[in-house]
Amino acid sequence: MTNPRIRTHRRRRYHQRRLTYVPQTFSLKRVHWILTAPLLVVALSLALTRQRVIANTFEQPIPQKAFLSPAWVPTLAQATIPVPLTRQGGQITLNGRPLDAIWSQRQQQIGISDAALARRFGVNLLSSNDETQQPIEWFSNTADGTQAPLKLSTWLTEQYRYLNISTLAQQFGWEMQISGANLQINTPPAKILSVRQGRQSWGDRIVIDLDRATPWLISEEGNAAVITLDAPIAPALLRGFSGRPGSYIRGLNVASSGDRTVIRLRFADAARPRVWSLNNPNRILVDIRADALQEQSIAWSPGMRWAQQYVNLGGDRFPVVALEIDPRSSEVQLKPIWGNPDMKGTQPLVTTAQRSQAAAAINGGFFNRNNQLPLGAIRRDGRWMSGPILNRGAIGWDENGNVTIAQLSIQETLLAGNGNRITLRSLNSGFVNAGTARYTREWGASYTPILNNEVVMTVQNNQVVRQQQMGLAGQTPVSIPSDGYLLVVRSDRTASEALRAGTSVQIEMAVQPDNFSRYSQILGGGPVLMLNGQIVLNPTAEQFSTAFIQQAASRSVIATTGAGKLMLITVHNRIGGAGPTLAETAQITQQLGAMNALNLDGGSSTSLYLGGQLIDRPASTAARVHNGIGVFVQPRL
Known part of the structure; x- marks a missing residue:
């Protein structure tokens, strides 16, 4: 039950902060002066250098490189004045609740990593062809085309892509304050007006009606999810709502938790939740459905694209999440990664990628789950960390973007x-x-x-x-x-x-083959799926067991395209059924446009990481792995 005095206090505190908020050092007039007086850039540069020296007495600059979207800064100023990160941190306090979330400040702009903005605030990322502008969906009617999506400018570091939330905060009345490594955000108080549940042709829908936009976060654990909304629910509404089983829903509970409302869901194996929002009126929709994957194609960084889609094979539909990478780009490098200083042990792929400072990663080759030792080729920078076994498939590449796949x-x-x-x-x-x-x-x-x-x-x-x-x-x-x-x-x-x-x-x-000696980076898996555009699957020749060959499970694949791109591909359970077999994996990969393809470790190991999160499955469902392939980005100056 929410005390009315708590809600009144929160609203009063919010309005007081709006009235007393003091902007940071740079004023709009100064920015305007920079934009309209390019002839004085040199003088301004000297002044800023002196100002930076004075500021360093109180605050050391962040050494990590970051680069603002080129569209944000005038060409002359961009070429003359470096714009480093001024602050960054790993925690956000949202309406009084501490959350692990990556953020950074650049001049007067505050950016939150796209992973944190999606997972901690409920923002949906939409398809884009410009890595410097990310369209989003948050309490807007973009799906039917009646409203243009809000576009957030971006900047990139070696590990994360940040979305500039200034426009979002201004449009929805957020207050922001930085305290050390913590970013404090307060959003206008909201309240729940009603909660509705109904069956749909594709599954189940829960609708939460609100008086205004408010953040939410979702966490998944197996066949359960917890959705926390930053809005209270009145006791009368709570008593009047009773969750019931549906097409996929097996349990539904709505509870009050101070100024927040917590929705707990249990659902069938075949389904997953998709949570999104609309305005006019403001509402959050929770769809429990078998085809919950949101199809999209996002230009994430120079040389890397994130794509999600369904691939039809016979009468089945398979969810595919992939990264397409240009190995010839000077801003992208790929290297094998592993979880520990020596070659023994396993880690979640998220942990291995972050320790390696990779922007993206896919799980790699096989390993012994008992002693946690590698079972296949790993060569990094010309050094054999682990040798190939049983003449199984492997992929090799060099710093010039040349790639080969064959048995090794x-x-x-x-x-x-x-x-x-x-x-x-x-x-x-x-x-x-x-x-x-x-x-x-x-x-x-x-x-x-x-x-x-x-x-x-x-x-x-x-x-x-x-x-x-x-x-x-x-x-x-x-x-x-x-x-x-x-x-x-x-x-x-x-x-x-x-x-x-x-x-x-x-x-x-x-x-x-002897040409593999020329490749400084090698990772083994198997079996080889495709060569020269043709399916060449022969797992028996690579000494895989009959049980492995016949298994239907989630799959990870690395492939090359005719255009010289690399694809890191994950395929999970078909709608209403099991994952793909090896033969189906080869056919799916061929449909995606691959010319050469190698199967990697799969099943619970299948994991695809990007910018701080797994993008193909809930992290709680992914097993620890021994090694992977890391993608390292070098942001543009």
Whole structure:
């Protein structure tokens, strides 16, 4: 129950702040003077430099680069006066409630990351072809074309894209104040007028009528969602509403929480919620439907586009979320990423991407879920972090945007000074079998036995200096020398006897196909789906199991197009059914215009990250992964 005195106090506090709000240092007159007097830019630049020195006594500038949309600044001033971030932070206090959200300030403009604006405020992003202007939908009638969408200017840093909320705040009467790393936002008090529920041909709809626009946030956990609105509900309305099961709704509860209202939903496996808003009158709509994906195509940054669509295959419709990237763009780079300093362990893709300072990422190759070690090729900047296995598919690329996809293998041969010649089974891999494997410092500072009773030889300066009989798996780490490597012998007495301490050794390496040697970045997956525009799927040749081949599950794919673009693709469950099989994945990828394509780890691992959030699924439903492919952006000066 909401106390009327609380609502009255909040409205009085809001109006007092509006009356007492003091603008920041730069006035509109000064901005006007800059725009209309370009001949004095040099003098102004000197003055600003002096002003910046004085300001630094009280506040250090943020070292992270950020670049304002070119459309925002006059050409002359843009070319002459750098415009760095003045402040940034990771928390927003919205109407008294602290929220984790990325924001930044640039001159007098305040930007919130598009992920935070969507998840924490309820703003829907609409399709665009200009990365410097993002159209949005928030309490507006844009779907029927009766109202043009509000467009927010953007600026970009290495990890996030910020939307300038100045126009949004002015239009809806928001108050903003910065306190350290915290951005405080207060919106005009709103209240709920009614709550309605009804069945639709496509599912269920809940309508919340409001007296004015107000933020909301949604969190999902499995088949449940919690929607929190910054508006109270009257006790009489609460008593008069009773949620009931629907086509997909399995449970619905509306509760009051101080100045907020909380809606808790449970729904069927086949459905997900889509929450959006309209005006005239103001209302929030919660649609529970099987086809909840909002189709869109957004120019997110130079060289990268975010697309969401349904792909029809036979009688089925599959939701596809993808990033299209120009690998030849000087503003975009791709590199393999992983979650920990060494090659053991898993992390949520969101964590790995943020630690790597990537703007975008997709989950990568396979790994052993028990010991959390990689099972496939990972090469970064010319260094083999993990070698390929079983002649499985891999993708290689270089800094010039050249890309290749094929089955990949490495053959290492150990030449001993005593005349023995030993074929090595693997390089820096969690894949184990009888024979000799090699582990270099790329694996980490040490190696821990994967199987019982391994024999570990330490090689320094091309000579075996030590041989150790190990005991139980997972115990007794052995240091990997910086000037050598370890040889690990498993169930092979002949190799152990041939490599006694004092034996000199040399390594020969052959890569097949040999053109992969030219690619500094490589990541393995499999199977290969497409080559030269044709489906070439042959998972048996890549030694995948029958169960894996027949499985229907969510999928991750990396592909190239005829125009030289890269696509990072995720495909989830078809409407009313399971995810795609490998054969269906290949057909979907072909429909998307791919020429060459490689399957990556899938199922619960399938994850696509962009600008601070997963864009293909709720983060709570995604498994931890070992590695991925990170997309690094270099904003324009």
